[in-house]
Amino acid sequence: EAQVTQNPRYLITVTGKKLTVTCSQNMNHEYMSWYRQDPGLGLRQIYYSMNVEVTDKGDVPEGYKVSRKEKRNFPLILESPSPNQTSLYFCASSRGRVGYEQYFGPGTRLTVT
Amino acid sequence: RKEVEQDPGPFNVPEGATVAFNCTYSNSASQSFFWYRQDCRKEPKLLMSVYSSGNEDGRFTAQLNRASQYISLLIRDSKLSDSATYLCVVLDDYKLSFGAGTTVTVRA
Numbered sequence: 001e002a003q004v005t006q007n008p009r010y011l012i013t014v015t016g017k018k019l020t021v022t023c024s025q026n027m028n029h030e031y032m033s034w035y036r037q038d039p040g041l042g043l044r045q046i047y048y049s050m051n052v053e054v055t056d057k058g059d060v061p062e063g064y065k066v067s068r069k070e071k072r073n074f075p076l077i078l079e080s081p082s083p084n085q086t087s088l089y090f091c092a093s094s095r096g097r098v099g100y101e102q103y104f105g106p107g108t109r110l111t112v113t
Numbered sequence: 114r115k116e117v118e119q120d121p122g123p124f125n126v127p128e129g130a131t132v133a134f135n136c137t138y139s140n141s142a143s144q145s146f147f148w149y150r151q152d153c154r155k156e157p158k159l160l161m162s163v164y165s166s167g168n169e170d171g172r173f174t175a176q177l178n179r180a181s182q183y184i185s186l187l188i189r190d191s192k193l194s195d196s197a198t199y200l201c202v203v204l205d206d207y208k209l210s211f212g213a214g215t216t217v218t219v220r221a
Binding site for chain 2: 037105107
């Protein structure tokens, strides 16, 4: 089954404790991205990757890191989480960036206390 | 000004009704437009693309008005299963911008 998976689905952590949210897709998509979704705001892009070893900042990259060592995986790293990073996070992949359907993972609900 | 703006709703409609809502965008050079559906904080899924001439997919009709910079979505013969948040998505300069969504609730 074609899908994007994320882990963990739910996470409660404390300020400053490093964490990683994994994202994996099995569709051989070149383009992957991370979004956060907050009430009253649209999805905002954090980082994206056009291909292996190619990553770039989205609209809200502060406080986040990513890596793309393999085509299928695109982990999101929070080196020192803060309460304002409490949010619902989605990973997405697509065949290409321009105009192609975005396939989203199931989401990770993160709470930082 | 937000790049993509939507009326958050909620639009509460009875089964069988027609409901329509718009989305405005700020960049007149925007290239492509889409509607995504999101169920109760689950992942968004593509509902349909929006073509310049307007297009239908079953009970759903999408239209684009470039002069006034808005797109619309109309749902005919609403079903309970249409209850969801509908996200307007605009592509410009290789960047996707998402609206905050319009919530539709269909009641029996």
